[in-house]
Amino acid sequence: MHYRVIHKTEYDYCESVGLSYNEARLLPRFTANQSCQAASLTIDPPPTDYSEREDFFGNRVAFFSIREPHQRFIVTATSEVQIASQFGQLDFSQGTDWENVRLSLRQQRDPQTLDALQYVLDSPFVAANAELATYAQPSFPHGRPLLEAVHDLMGRIHGDFTYDPHFTTLATPLAAVLEHRRGVCQDFAHLAIGCLRSQGLAARYVSGYIETLPPPGKEKLVGSDASHAWFSVFIPELGWMDFDPTNNQIPVDQHIIVGWGRDYGDVTPLKGVIFGGGEHELAVSVDVRNLGD
Structure with missing residues:
Protein backbone atom coordinates (compact mmCIF):
# COMPACT_ATOMS: atom_id res chain seq x y z
CA MET A 1 0.00 0.00 0.00
CA ALA A 84 4.30 -4.57 1.53
CA SER A 85 3.17 -7.45 3.70
CA GLN A 86 6.17 -8.93 5.51
CA PHE A 87 4.75 -12.34 6.42
CA GLY A 88 2.32 -14.65 4.68
CA GLN A 89 -0.20 -16.86 6.44
CA LEU A 90 1.13 -17.86 9.84
CA ASP A 91 0.19 -20.87 11.93
CA PHE A 92 0.42 -19.64 15.51
CA SER A 93 0.41 -23.19 16.85
CA GLN A 94 3.70 -23.96 15.10
CA GLY A 95 7.21 -22.72 15.70
CA THR A 96 9.62 -22.67 18.61
CA ASP A 97 8.16 -22.65 22.09
CA TRP A 98 8.76 -19.54 24.14
CA GLU A 99 11.05 -21.20 26.68
CA ASN A 100 13.45 -22.35 23.97
CA VAL A 101 13.42 -18.86 22.47
CA ARG A 102 14.35 -17.49 25.89
CA LEU A 103 17.14 -20.06 26.11
CA SER A 104 18.46 -19.19 22.66
CA LEU A 105 18.62 -15.51 23.63
CA ARG A 106 20.92 -16.50 26.47
CA GLN A 107 23.10 -18.90 24.48
CA GLN A 108 23.27 -17.79 20.84
CA ARG A 109 25.93 -15.30 19.79
CA ASP A 110 24.99 -14.50 16.19
CA PRO A 111 24.71 -10.77 15.36
CA GLN A 112 20.90 -10.73 15.18
CA THR A 113 20.49 -12.37 18.58
CA LEU A 114 23.15 -10.19 20.17
CA ASP A 115 21.32 -7.11 18.90
CA ALA A 116 18.03 -8.43 20.29
CA LEU A 117 19.50 -8.90 23.77
CA GLN A 118 19.33 -5.18 24.55
CA TYR A 119 15.52 -5.43 24.30
CA VAL A 120 15.39 -8.02 27.10
CA LEU A 121 16.76 -5.49 29.59
CA ASP A 122 14.85 -2.87 31.56
CA SER A 123 14.56 0.61 30.08
CA PRO A 124 13.49 4.00 31.53
CA PHE A 125 9.77 3.53 30.82
CA VAL A 126 9.60 -0.28 31.13
CA ALA A 127 11.00 -2.35 33.98
CA ALA A 128 10.06 -6.01 34.29
CA ASN A 129 8.61 -6.94 37.68
CA ALA A 130 6.57 -9.58 39.48
CA GLU A 131 3.23 -7.89 38.72
CA LEU A 132 3.90 -7.89 34.98
CA ALA A 133 5.09 -11.49 35.14
CA THR A 134 1.89 -12.47 36.95
CA TYR A 135 -0.29 -10.78 34.34
CA ALA A 136 1.66 -12.42 31.51
CA GLN A 137 1.71 -15.92 33.03
CA PRO A 138 -1.63 -17.24 31.65
CA SER A 139 -0.39 -16.61 28.11
CA PHE A 140 2.87 -18.48 28.68
CA PRO A 141 2.23 -22.05 29.84
CA HIS A 142 5.03 -24.57 29.51
CA GLY A 143 5.78 -25.56 25.92
CA ARG A 144 3.51 -23.05 24.18
CA PRO A 145 4.79 -21.75 20.80
CA LEU A 146 6.03 -18.18 21.14
CA LEU A 147 3.82 -16.86 18.32
CA GLU A 148 0.71 -18.31 19.93
CA ALA A 149 1.68 -16.97 23.36
CA VAL A 150 2.31 -13.42 22.13
CA HIS A 151 -0.87 -13.44 20.05
CA ASP A 152 -2.81 -14.49 23.15
CA LEU A 153 -1.16 -11.78 25.27
CA MET A 154 -2.09 -9.16 22.68
CA GLY A 155 -5.72 -10.29 22.73
CA ARG A 156 -5.88 -10.26 26.52
CA ILE A 157 -4.53 -6.71 26.73
CA HIS A 158 -7.05 -5.60 24.12
CA GLY A 159 -9.88 -7.24 26.04
CA ASP A 160 -8.82 -6.35 29.59
CA PHE A 161 -7.89 -2.69 29.12
CA THR A 162 -9.95 0.35 28.13
CA TYR A 163 -8.65 2.93 25.70
CA ASP A 164 -8.83 6.19 27.68
CA PRO A 165 -6.86 9.22 26.42
CA HIS A 166 -7.71 11.17 29.58
CA PHE A 167 -6.29 8.69 32.10
CA THR A 168 -2.54 8.72 31.47
CA THR A 169 0.29 11.13 30.74
CA LEU A 170 3.93 10.40 29.97
CA ALA A 171 4.55 10.51 33.73
CA THR A 172 1.96 7.82 34.57
CA PRO A 173 3.79 4.71 35.82
CA LEU A 174 3.10 1.37 34.19
CA ALA A 175 1.94 0.04 37.56
CA ALA A 176 -1.01 2.49 37.47
CA VAL A 177 -1.95 1.37 33.97
CA LEU A 178 -1.91 -2.25 35.12
CA GLU A 179 -3.92 -1.48 38.25
CA HIS A 180 -6.65 0.63 36.63
CA ARG A 181 -6.72 -1.21 33.28
CA ARG A 182 -6.83 2.03 31.30
CA GLY A 183 -4.49 3.87 28.97
CA VAL A 184 -3.59 4.64 25.37
CA CYS A 185 -1.58 2.93 22.67
CA GLN A 186 1.77 3.90 24.21
CA ASP A 187 0.70 2.39 27.54
CA PHE A 188 -0.51 -0.84 25.96
CA ALA A 189 2.73 -1.20 24.01
CA HIS A 190 4.77 -0.59 27.17
CA LEU A 191 2.61 -3.08 29.07
CA ALA A 192 3.15 -5.82 26.48
CA ILE A 193 6.87 -5.12 26.36
CA GLY A 194 7.09 -5.35 30.15
CA CYS A 195 5.19 -8.63 30.15
CA LEU A 196 7.49 -10.12 27.51
CA ARG A 197 10.65 -8.93 29.23
CA SER A 198 9.37 -10.40 32.48
CA GLN A 199 9.47 -13.76 30.69
CA GLY A 200 13.05 -13.18 29.49
CA LEU A 201 12.00 -12.35 25.92
CA ALA A 202 13.13 -9.52 23.64
CA ALA A 203 10.50 -6.87 22.86
CA ARG A 204 10.80 -3.37 21.46
CA TYR A 205 8.59 -0.30 21.10
CA VAL A 206 7.48 0.77 17.62
CA SER A 207 6.30 4.30 16.82
CA GLY A 208 4.45 5.38 13.71
CA TYR A 209 1.00 5.84 12.23
CA ILE A 210 -2.02 3.77 11.33
CA GLU A 211 -4.25 4.18 8.30
CA THR A 212 -7.12 6.48 9.20
CA LEU A 213 -9.83 5.42 6.75
CA PRO A 214 -11.48 2.07 7.53
CA PRO A 215 -12.52 -0.35 4.81
CA PRO A 216 -16.24 -0.18 3.86
CA GLY A 217 -18.40 -1.73 6.55
CA LYS A 218 -15.59 -1.88 9.10
CA GLU A 219 -15.23 0.09 12.31
CA LYS A 220 -12.73 2.90 12.43
CA LEU A 221 -9.52 1.79 14.10
CA VAL A 222 -8.61 3.31 17.44
CA GLY A 223 -5.60 5.59 17.05
CA SER A 224 -6.71 7.19 13.78
CA ASP A 225 -5.51 10.71 13.07
CA ALA A 226 -2.73 10.54 15.64
CA SER A 227 0.66 9.05 16.21
CA HIS A 228 0.35 5.37 17.01
CA ALA A 229 2.44 2.83 18.90
CA TRP A 230 2.68 -0.95 19.07
CA PHE A 231 5.31 -3.55 19.96
CA SER A 232 7.54 -6.05 18.25
CA VAL A 233 8.90 -9.36 19.54
CA PHE A 234 12.04 -11.19 18.44
CA ILE A 235 11.35 -14.64 16.97
CA PRO A 236 14.57 -16.41 15.94
CA GLU A 237 13.15 -18.13 12.85
CA LEU A 238 11.29 -15.04 11.63
CA GLY A 239 13.15 -12.03 13.00
CA TRP A 240 11.09 -9.20 14.48
CA MET A 241 7.31 -9.44 14.29
CA ASP A 242 4.90 -6.62 15.15
CA PHE A 243 1.72 -6.80 17.25
CA ASP A 244 -0.82 -4.01 17.86
CA PRO A 245 -2.64 -4.55 21.19
CA THR A 246 -4.71 -1.36 20.85
CA ASN A 247 -6.48 -2.79 17.81
CA ASN A 248 -5.80 -6.50 18.48
CA GLN A 249 -4.16 -7.10 15.12
CA ILE A 250 -0.88 -8.07 13.56
CA PRO A 251 0.22 -5.17 11.35
CA VAL A 252 0.22 -6.05 7.67
CA ASP A 253 0.14 -2.96 5.47
CA GLN A 254 -1.80 -0.40 7.53
CA HIS A 255 0.97 0.50 9.98
CA ILE A 256 3.63 3.02 8.96
CA ILE A 257 6.84 2.76 10.97
CA VAL A 258 8.72 5.91 11.95
CA GLY A 259 11.11 4.31 14.42
CA TRP A 260 11.71 1.79 17.15
CA GLY A 261 13.63 1.55 20.40
CA ARG A 262 13.48 0.21 23.94
CA ASP A 263 10.46 2.38 24.83
CA TYR A 264 8.80 5.70 24.02
CA GLY A 265 11.80 7.67 25.22
CA ASP A 266 13.91 6.39 22.34
CA VAL A 267 11.44 7.51 19.65
Whole structure:
Protein backbone atom coordinates (compact mmCIF):
# COMPACT_ATOMS: atom_id res chain seq x y z
CA MET A 1 0.00 0.00 0.00
CA HIS A 2 1.05 3.56 -0.73
CA TYR A 3 0.47 6.29 1.87
CA ARG A 4 1.00 10.00 2.30
CA VAL A 5 1.43 11.22 5.88
CA ILE A 6 1.29 14.83 7.05
CA HIS A 7 2.15 15.33 10.73
CA LYS A 8 1.90 18.92 11.98
CA THR A 9 3.03 20.04 15.44
CA GLU A 10 2.39 23.61 16.59
CA TYR A 11 3.51 25.33 19.79
CA ASP A 12 2.13 28.74 20.77
CA TYR A 13 4.01 30.51 23.57
CA CYS A 14 2.71 33.30 25.78
CA GLU A 15 6.16 34.92 25.79
CA SER A 16 8.92 35.14 23.24
CA VAL A 17 11.35 32.24 22.82
CA GLY A 18 14.83 33.56 22.16
CA LEU A 19 16.60 30.28 21.37
CA SER A 20 15.61 26.65 20.91
CA TYR A 21 17.42 23.38 20.21
CA ASN A 22 15.27 20.59 18.81
CA GLU A 23 15.41 16.92 17.89
CA ALA A 24 12.76 15.34 15.65
CA ARG A 25 12.03 11.70 14.86
CA LEU A 26 9.29 12.25 12.30
CA LEU A 27 10.81 10.79 9.11
CA PRO A 28 9.78 7.17 8.39
CA ARG A 29 12.57 4.64 8.34
CA PHE A 30 13.39 2.07 5.68
CA THR A 31 12.67 -1.57 6.55
CA ALA A 32 12.48 -4.90 4.74
CA ASN A 33 8.86 -4.22 3.79
CA GLN A 34 8.66 -0.42 3.99
CA SER A 35 10.15 2.04 1.53
CA CYS A 36 10.12 5.76 2.26
CA GLN A 37 9.83 7.34 -1.17
CA ALA A 38 9.89 10.96 0.00
CA ALA A 39 10.15 12.75 3.32
CA SER A 40 10.69 16.34 4.37
CA LEU A 41 10.41 18.66 7.36
CA THR A 42 9.07 22.19 7.06
CA ILE A 43 10.03 24.33 10.04
CA ASP A 44 8.68 27.78 10.90
CA PRO A 45 10.53 29.95 11.84
CA PRO A 46 13.26 28.61 9.52
CA PRO A 47 16.08 26.97 11.48
CA THR A 48 19.49 28.54 11.82
CA ASP A 49 21.16 25.12 11.80
CA TYR A 50 19.84 21.80 10.47
CA SER A 51 21.33 18.32 10.13
CA GLU A 52 20.17 14.71 9.87
CA ARG A 53 21.65 11.42 11.05
CA GLU A 54 20.69 7.91 12.16
CA ASP A 55 20.55 7.21 15.88
CA PHE A 56 21.76 4.09 17.68
CA PHE A 57 18.64 2.17 16.63
CA GLY A 58 18.82 3.24 12.99
CA ASN A 59 16.01 5.80 13.26
CA ARG A 60 16.18 8.97 11.20
CA VAL A 61 16.80 12.01 13.40
CA ALA A 62 16.77 15.70 12.49
CA PHE A 63 18.60 18.24 14.67
CA PHE A 64 17.91 21.95 14.31
CA SER A 65 18.12 25.20 16.23
CA ILE A 66 16.13 28.42 15.96
CA ARG A 67 17.94 31.55 17.07
CA GLU A 68 15.46 34.26 16.21
CA PRO A 69 12.78 35.37 18.70
CA HIS A 70 9.43 33.67 18.12
CA GLN A 71 6.13 32.98 19.86
CA ARG A 72 4.92 30.29 17.47
CA PHE A 73 6.81 27.19 16.38
CA ILE A 74 5.50 24.83 13.69
CA VAL A 75 7.04 21.60 12.42
CA THR A 76 5.33 19.79 9.54
CA ALA A 77 6.59 16.38 8.44
CA THR A 78 5.39 15.19 5.03
CA SER A 79 6.23 11.73 3.75
CA GLU A 80 5.21 9.10 1.22
CA VAL A 81 5.65 5.45 2.10
CA GLN A 82 5.17 2.16 0.26
CA ILE A 83 4.42 -0.88 2.44
CA ALA A 84 4.30 -4.57 1.53
CA SER A 85 3.17 -7.45 3.70
CA GLN A 86 6.17 -8.93 5.51
CA PHE A 87 4.75 -12.34 6.42
CA GLY A 88 2.32 -14.65 4.68
CA GLN A 89 -0.20 -16.86 6.44
CA LEU A 90 1.13 -17.86 9.84
CA ASP A 91 0.19 -20.87 11.93
CA PHE A 92 0.42 -19.64 15.51
CA SER A 93 0.41 -23.19 16.85
CA GLN A 94 3.70 -23.96 15.10
CA GLY A 95 7.21 -22.72 15.70
CA THR A 96 9.62 -22.67 18.61
CA ASP A 97 8.16 -22.65 22.09
CA TRP A 98 8.76 -19.54 24.14
CA GLU A 99 11.05 -21.20 26.68
CA ASN A 100 13.45 -22.35 23.97
CA VAL A 101 13.42 -18.86 22.47
CA ARG A 102 14.35 -17.49 25.89
CA LEU A 103 17.14 -20.06 26.11
CA SER A 104 18.46 -19.19 22.66
CA LEU A 105 18.62 -15.51 23.63
CA ARG A 106 20.92 -16.50 26.47
CA GLN A 107 23.10 -18.90 24.48
CA GLN A 108 23.27 -17.79 20.84
CA ARG A 109 25.93 -15.30 19.79
CA ASP A 110 24.99 -14.50 16.19
CA PRO A 111 24.71 -10.77 15.36
CA GLN A 112 20.90 -10.73 15.18
CA THR A 113 20.49 -12.37 18.58
CA LEU A 114 23.15 -10.19 20.17
CA ASP A 115 21.32 -7.11 18.90
CA ALA A 116 18.03 -8.43 20.29
CA LEU A 117 19.50 -8.90 23.77
CA GLN A 118 19.33 -5.18 24.55
CA TYR A 119 15.52 -5.43 24.30
CA VAL A 120 15.39 -8.02 27.10
CA LEU A 121 16.76 -5.49 29.59
CA ASP A 122 14.85 -2.87 31.56
CA SER A 123 14.56 0.61 30.08
CA PRO A 124 13.49 4.00 31.53
CA PHE A 125 9.77 3.53 30.82
CA VAL A 126 9.60 -0.28 31.13
CA ALA A 127 11.00 -2.35 33.98
CA ALA A 128 10.06 -6.01 34.29
CA ASN A 129 8.61 -6.94 37.68
CA ALA A 130 6.57 -9.58 39.48
CA GLU A 131 3.23 -7.89 38.72
CA LEU A 132 3.90 -7.89 34.98
CA ALA A 133 5.09 -11.49 35.14
CA THR A 134 1.89 -12.47 36.95
CA TYR A 135 -0.29 -10.78 34.34
CA ALA A 136 1.66 -12.42 31.51
CA GLN A 137 1.71 -15.92 33.03
CA PRO A 138 -1.63 -17.24 31.65
CA SER A 139 -0.39 -16.61 28.11
CA PHE A 140 2.87 -18.48 28.68
CA PRO A 141 2.23 -22.05 29.84
CA HIS A 142 5.03 -24.57 29.51
CA GLY A 143 5.78 -25.56 25.92
CA ARG A 144 3.51 -23.05 24.18
CA PRO A 145 4.79 -21.75 20.80
CA LEU A 146 6.03 -18.18 21.14
CA LEU A 147 3.82 -16.86 18.32
CA GLU A 148 0.71 -18.31 19.93
CA ALA A 149 1.68 -16.97 23.36
CA VAL A 150 2.31 -13.42 22.13
CA HIS A 151 -0.87 -13.44 20.05
CA ASP A 152 -2.81 -14.49 23.15
CA LEU A 153 -1.16 -11.78 25.27
CA MET A 154 -2.09 -9.16 22.68
CA GLY A 155 -5.72 -10.29 22.73
CA ARG A 156 -5.88 -10.26 26.52
CA ILE A 157 -4.53 -6.71 26.73
CA HIS A 158 -7.05 -5.60 24.12
CA GLY A 159 -9.88 -7.24 26.04
CA ASP A 160 -8.82 -6.35 29.59
CA PHE A 161 -7.89 -2.69 29.12
CA THR A 162 -9.95 0.35 28.13
CA TYR A 163 -8.65 2.93 25.70
CA ASP A 164 -8.83 6.19 27.68
CA PRO A 165 -6.86 9.22 26.42
CA HIS A 166 -7.71 11.17 29.58
CA PHE A 167 -6.29 8.69 32.10
CA THR A 168 -2.54 8.72 31.47
CA THR A 169 0.29 11.13 30.74
CA LEU A 170 3.93 10.40 29.97
CA ALA A 171 4.55 10.51 33.73
CA THR A 172 1.96 7.82 34.57
CA PRO A 173 3.79 4.71 35.82
CA LEU A 174 3.10 1.37 34.19
CA ALA A 175 1.94 0.04 37.56
CA ALA A 176 -1.01 2.49 37.47
CA VAL A 177 -1.95 1.37 33.97
CA LEU A 178 -1.91 -2.25 35.12
CA GLU A 179 -3.92 -1.48 38.25
CA HIS A 180 -6.65 0.63 36.63
CA ARG A 181 -6.72 -1.21 33.28
CA ARG A 182 -6.83 2.03 31.30
CA GLY A 183 -4.49 3.87 28.97
CA VAL A 184 -3.59 4.64 25.37
CA CYS A 185 -1.58 2.93 22.67
CA GLN A 186 1.77 3.90 24.21
CA ASP A 187 0.70 2.39 27.54
CA PHE A 188 -0.51 -0.84 25.96
CA ALA A 189 2.73 -1.20 24.01
CA HIS A 190 4.77 -0.59 27.17
CA LEU A 191 2.61 -3.08 29.07
CA ALA A 192 3.15 -5.82 26.48
CA ILE A 193 6.87 -5.12 26.36
CA GLY A 194 7.09 -5.35 30.15
CA CYS A 195 5.19 -8.63 30.15
CA LEU A 196 7.49 -10.12 27.51
CA ARG A 197 10.65 -8.93 29.23
CA SER A 198 9.37 -10.40 32.48
CA GLN A 199 9.47 -13.76 30.69
CA GLY A 200 13.05 -13.18 29.49
CA LEU A 201 12.00 -12.35 25.92
CA ALA A 202 13.13 -9.52 23.64
CA ALA A 203 10.50 -6.87 22.86
CA ARG A 204 10.80 -3.37 21.46
CA TYR A 205 8.59 -0.30 21.10
CA VAL A 206 7.48 0.77 17.62
CA SER A 207 6.30 4.30 16.82
CA GLY A 208 4.45 5.38 13.71
CA TYR A 209 1.00 5.84 12.23
CA ILE A 210 -2.02 3.77 11.33
CA GLU A 211 -4.25 4.18 8.30
CA THR A 212 -7.12 6.48 9.20
CA LEU A 213 -9.83 5.42 6.75
CA PRO A 214 -11.48 2.07 7.53
CA PRO A 215 -12.52 -0.35 4.81
CA PRO A 216 -16.24 -0.18 3.86
CA GLY A 217 -18.40 -1.73 6.55
CA LYS A 218 -15.59 -1.88 9.10
CA GLU A 219 -15.23 0.09 12.31
CA LYS A 220 -12.73 2.90 12.43
CA LEU A 221 -9.52 1.79 14.10
CA VAL A 222 -8.61 3.31 17.44
CA GLY A 223 -5.60 5.59 17.05
CA SER A 224 -6.71 7.19 13.78
CA ASP A 225 -5.51 10.71 13.07
CA ALA A 226 -2.73 10.54 15.64
CA SER A 227 0.66 9.05 16.21
CA HIS A 228 0.35 5.37 17.01
CA ALA A 229 2.44 2.83 18.90
CA TRP A 230 2.68 -0.95 19.07
CA PHE A 231 5.31 -3.55 19.96
CA SER A 232 7.54 -6.05 18.25
CA VAL A 233 8.90 -9.36 19.54
CA PHE A 234 12.04 -11.19 18.44
CA ILE A 235 11.35 -14.64 16.97
CA PRO A 236 14.57 -16.41 15.94
CA GLU A 237 13.15 -18.13 12.85
CA LEU A 238 11.29 -15.04 11.63
CA GLY A 239 13.15 -12.03 13.00
CA TRP A 240 11.09 -9.20 14.48
CA MET A 241 7.31 -9.44 14.29
CA ASP A 242 4.90 -6.62 15.15
CA PHE A 243 1.72 -6.80 17.25
CA ASP A 244 -0.82 -4.01 17.86
CA PRO A 245 -2.64 -4.55 21.19
CA THR A 246 -4.71 -1.36 20.85
CA ASN A 247 -6.48 -2.79 17.81
CA ASN A 248 -5.80 -6.50 18.48
CA GLN A 249 -4.16 -7.10 15.12
CA ILE A 250 -0.88 -8.07 13.56
CA PRO A 251 0.22 -5.17 11.35
CA VAL A 252 0.22 -6.05 7.67
CA ASP A 253 0.14 -2.96 5.47
CA GLN A 254 -1.80 -0.40 7.53
CA HIS A 255 0.97 0.50 9.98
CA ILE A 256 3.63 3.02 8.96
CA ILE A 257 6.84 2.76 10.97
CA VAL A 258 8.72 5.91 11.95
CA GLY A 259 11.11 4.31 14.42
CA TRP A 260 11.71 1.79 17.15
CA GLY A 261 13.63 1.55 20.40
CA ARG A 262 13.48 0.21 23.94
CA ASP A 263 10.46 2.38 24.83
CA TYR A 264 8.80 5.70 24.02
CA GLY A 265 11.80 7.67 25.22
CA ASP A 266 13.91 6.39 22.34
CA VAL A 267 11.44 7.51 19.65
CA THR A 268 9.90 10.73 20.99
CA PRO A 269 8.58 12.54 17.88
CA LEU A 270 9.77 16.00 18.90
CA LYS A 271 11.74 17.21 21.90
CA GLY A 272 14.14 19.97 22.76
CA VAL A 273 15.23 22.83 24.97
CA ILE A 274 13.91 26.38 24.79
CA PHE A 275 14.99 29.63 26.42
CA GLY A 276 11.96 31.74 27.33
CA GLY A 277 8.42 31.06 26.18
CA GLY A 278 6.59 30.73 29.49
CA GLU A 279 3.29 28.84 29.29
CA HIS A 280 2.45 27.25 25.96
CA GLU A 281 -0.31 25.52 24.02
CA LEU A 282 0.33 22.46 21.89
CA ALA A 283 -1.69 21.33 18.87
CA VAL A 284 -0.94 18.18 16.87
CA SER A 285 -2.69 16.96 13.74
CA VAL A 286 -1.97 13.86 11.66
CA ASP A 287 -3.41 13.01 8.27
CA VAL A 288 -2.77 9.57 6.77
CA ARG A 289 -4.05 9.14 3.23
CA ASN A 290 -4.18 5.86 1.35
CA LEU A 291 -2.94 6.45 -2.19
CA GLY A 292 -3.62 2.88 -3.33
CA ASP A 293 -1.30 0.03 -4.27
